[in-house]
Amino acid sequence: MAHVQALPLAAFFSYFSVLFLTHFTSSESTGFSLKLIPIFSPESPLYPGNLSQSERIHKMFEISKARANYMASMSKPNAFQELEDIHLPMAKQDLFYSVEVNTGTPMKPQHLLFDTASSLVWTQCQPCIRCFDQTTPIFDPRASTTYSEIPCDDPLCRSPFKCQNGKCVYTRRYHVGDVTRGLASRETFAFPVRNGFTFVPRLAFGCSNDNSGFAFGGKISGILGFNASPLSLSSQLRNRIQGLFSYCLVREMEATSVIKFGRDADVRRRDLETTPILLSDLRPHFYLHLLEISIGRHIVRFPPGAFDIMRDGTGGFIIDTGTPVTFIRNGPYQTLMQRYDQILRSLGRQRIPYNASQEFDYCYRYDSSFKAYPSMTFHLQEADYIVQPENMYFIEPDRGRFCVAIQDDPKYSILGAWQQQNMLIIYDLNVPALRFGSENCANGRQ
Template sequence: MSQIHQSFLVLTFFCCLALLSQSHFTASKSDGLIRLQLIPVDSLEPQNLNESQKFHGLVEKSKRRASYLKSISTLNSSVLNPSDTIPITMNTQSSLYFVNIGIGRPITQEPLLVDTASDLIWTQCQPCINCFPQTFPIYDPRQSATYGRLPCNDPSCENNREFSCVNDVCVYDERYANGASTKGIASEDLFFFFPDSIPEFLVFGCSDDNQGFPFGPDNRISGILGLSMSPLSLISQIGGDINHKFSYCLVYPLASSTLTFGDVDTSGLPIQSTPFVTPHAPGYSNYYLNLIDVSIGTHRMMFPPNTFAIRDVERGLGGCIMDSGSAFTSMERTPYRQVLEQFMAYFERFHLIRVQTATGFELCYRQDPNFTDYPSMTLHFKGADWPLPKEYVYIFNTAGEKYFCVALLPDDRLTIIGAFHQQNVLVIYDVGNNRLQFAPVVCKGPK
């Protein structure tokens, strides 16, 4: 933390306590946890869609998200320069949830996309050279008594590839293949988490030059909340306060859920653990897991060893990523085909009729009111098994033509465990111990 912020810290803390009672934010939490409401990005989009259209929209988001994750792997394969290019832009199609964050004193509320694959926290800043539209006020550092630029000699500027020092100013410049770009100044300010309003000084990107982003006039998103393993992510910056843990319990990809930072109570839960896989290359901060095999019902697929292993991390080939930003699970094409063939062999025994749907899923069948014997699916990780009941293996269309589809998508490079398969599971990212923990629960939306 820079010296200017040390001088503000004590005074700001007591000022905040006095002012919180006059604001719409609640006071500090009693259990030592920080909780944020995960708001579906789809809530910002047209709501007059039928079930099939909603499924199709989530499928398309999942495909774009997969491209985004692969682009990050490709980007991390070389030393960055200010003009490095990412093959896909940041927009509401590249993540599933957003959160509301307060920045500065006085507080400016900023909605940020939640991204477990992004390293940096950044938001649009006044005065704008170029800013995309947003309905919330754009954060203005000139109005914040607690704002400061990150000095070039600060370790966060010197030791992070996202930042560089130009004319004694710590800056960043990220460019995207479609012509979009975001530029700004590495900065520090107080961040407030809703509804829990204990402030934290965080390093973030103050973006005053944003061009080419496809946001319309009703856009509510102002930037990104990075939750990766990177030193600049939120998890790393407040890790000591939250025991380097965050967790979520997803109700449904189209419903609000809760994102929690800190040690949640797991007493009485059948917690399982599996280690994160760290690629043998610098700069990779996605949450890779060691997926070993898959079962359909009682049938174990018996995939050869390393079927889901990272083969070439610099090209984004192979590996299994845990990702709450993807709606549906994508599986690398070869095991995907074998898994679908096993589903087909199972359903053929019951003479179910295959149908084509507008959802984007490949394997769909007409619903038979007399058929209820849907097989489950189990993901076998190193040291842990993740059982998926039928409610989270298939999507069911109940309006008009009734059908169901196996909720899996193919991918040319990666396997990605999406939010649909994470429903009603407490998922704990124990970054300090390099492991993912999980247990089946009944998830509830924010209180």
Template sequence: MVGLQFFVVLVLQSLVVFSRHTFGFAETKSNGVSIKLIPIDSRESPLYKPNLTRRQKIERMVNVTLAKAKLRNLRSTQNSTFDDDKHLFALDRQDKFYLAQMLIGNPIQYVYVVVDTGGPLTWTQCAPCTECFHQIYPIYDRRHSSTYRRLSCNHRLCNHDEEGSLFQCVNGRCVYTHTYGTGGEIMGPTKGYASLESFHFLVNTNGDTEQFTILFGCSNDNVNFEFADDEDNKISGIMGLDLHPNSLASQLSNVFSYCIVPYDDDFPFDVHAHILRFGADVYFPPYPIPTTQYVSVAGTNSYYLRLLDISVGRSRLNFPRGTFEPSSSGVFIDSGTPFTTLTTRAANRINVFERVNRAFWRYYDSRNLVRYPTEPDDSFHVCYMIPQNFRDYPSMTFHFRGADYEVDGRFVNIRFDDEGHFCVAIMPEETDSILGAYYMQNMRIIHNGGIGAVQFFQAQCAGDHF
């Protein structure tokens, strides 16, 4: 069994075009900036592979969901030595979906980085290298840029002595070490220097640019990255967009938004760009919109939310209080995870994944649909044959504190039309539950750091453009 393809940020892989104006340095927020994210399966993408079948695309979305789950489980059992490194989400050029083409330095040098809402730091390979992995484009060379600056330990941005800092002080230099994981295997580490550099952003189709100074990682020691084995590898680093104060999102603005174009045939995913908007470029409708506050969880900068209950169609499942306790079996929103996952071991020992599945079985069985056979180790457990002209798909609602997030029935399931069946697009997870990108289709998601909350409303995302 298998699953499909996700969006960004986010959790993200695409070509990036920044538009708009007035940039400063980290503490001087952008008035507004937008990033055009071109999906990996677009013909415009540098990673476009025209011969992948729909099932192959679905399978790799499942693989990245599984890889991130295994990494979270690895973190939960790691020893103190492992914990000394900073751990980000898996990096795999075959599994991530959006890349950003960054223009950095003076004169400008080009690099491709994976965009990730789960990452705290933007970094790229940086020459001269102690050891760098293979990439087909030239490695960014700090020696050729007049605007590059390496941070010393006493620089105010090198907060190495503060709790939660990304940096350490070694021989008077502000340095970092990040380790990655995928499929339960360790990747990396990447090591380098905390640095400042000019980042350039296109502001019109004539190629005109604005620039501002960004804190980023100049990585000159990078080993054990699997994607580097690809002779056509274009990835040189990562763009971090989580809640950490050093992330690009925090440096640009405390507000950003995105809108995921539907994956189905009515809105071909591979022809619509996605736009990541910051600051004044974020659209707020002229009416109140659902809002739910972030929940702080020690040791993570992920976007945790307080979930109270779940409904399938009009049936509320009435989970007991404490089922989704953020500190133990919480829920966070992550566009970098393709499919929504539900915990099989909540703090109160409830198998949330199974209980939700039972609700879907009851719904579809009552409408006399024929079950499609699955195995215990399949990615999706609730699958049915597709009846002719059937449209009675139930919605799924996440009842967050202060706001109900309703997934339209059109987007609750994933269809395998060539095989004649569909499946409820939810995967099991032993620890936290995740609201993934597939359940964000046609939903405008706003991360509003100004009020410490996620806001959202339904929208026609295919119409989102510069």
């Protein structure tokens, strides 16, 4: 199948950059951060309790599979333009990270699911027509002095917003029966800095007062969309943060990590690798140009275009923190894992026959004396992304096995969060490019 040309990110943002410059009081660069709270942290509203290693692996497997289905629903060619018609499976267990932000004046804390595959920032609002269960107070815009509705004649009142009965509104369907509706709005959002907060006025968001089917519950009040589309948080902040944000995911993903913006993300290290960020006109994800993959010192070669974005919206190589485990698309996956199996067998590892109780296809007998686990290198355009052995395998001594932490998918290849641990990753939306390098992420937590 023919592939489509990936577009430079800057070209896509050109119109909306001008738009949002008119809405912010200043485009001065600011340094601030958000705490990324993984599901395994006791701080998380989604915390499932103190799970065993095997239970955690199973949970990540479930989230990853749900995540692949979630992103698959966005593959149709018009999905980018007609977000209202997308059906995305959504439940609180489908997303790995949450964040806490403050909205309104006076500030009110909100716990939102952090979604790098979603475009819209939204939270439940009073007065409710229908609201899902939320144990914390639901945001009431009538009590905020900085809240405003987006009028129908505003240039922002376009997909996914639309004018209806004199109001700029939206409908977002995440699954059959999972629907959020509300008013297209603006509000002041507050993000923490070292000595207080930085305030972002007039941030466009969805004030959702008609929600049905969601199984969030607890403290979760909505979703913070963070993909490459114009209404996501990363896009709306682009001018204020001079197009820079970064994160460094702490090992084992049970401790919190930090996503930094603007000056805080501007790290000057000469040893960082740099690769272009690509954007498809079909789906608003952050794509990288993957060429080849190596297992240890062994290069696995694929047919030309094996990781290109296809005309039906599938393919490509997406970097995504919301997917715990890396996916490789069918076809390349078979080639990669057959070579992986050959290498591990040559090192004396005995493969365990696959059965339905296994989360991963390629698992091997565990031996505590074995230390020669091979690394993996993703050969990107102009850069090599090296995944160290500790982030390439799930080791379960109590079950007598270790598994290669890669899954297959019929449509996509995704660089997941497990393979991003202890890696400083900087997004520069101006070039646009991704810069990255090995780092002890626990040292950078705030």
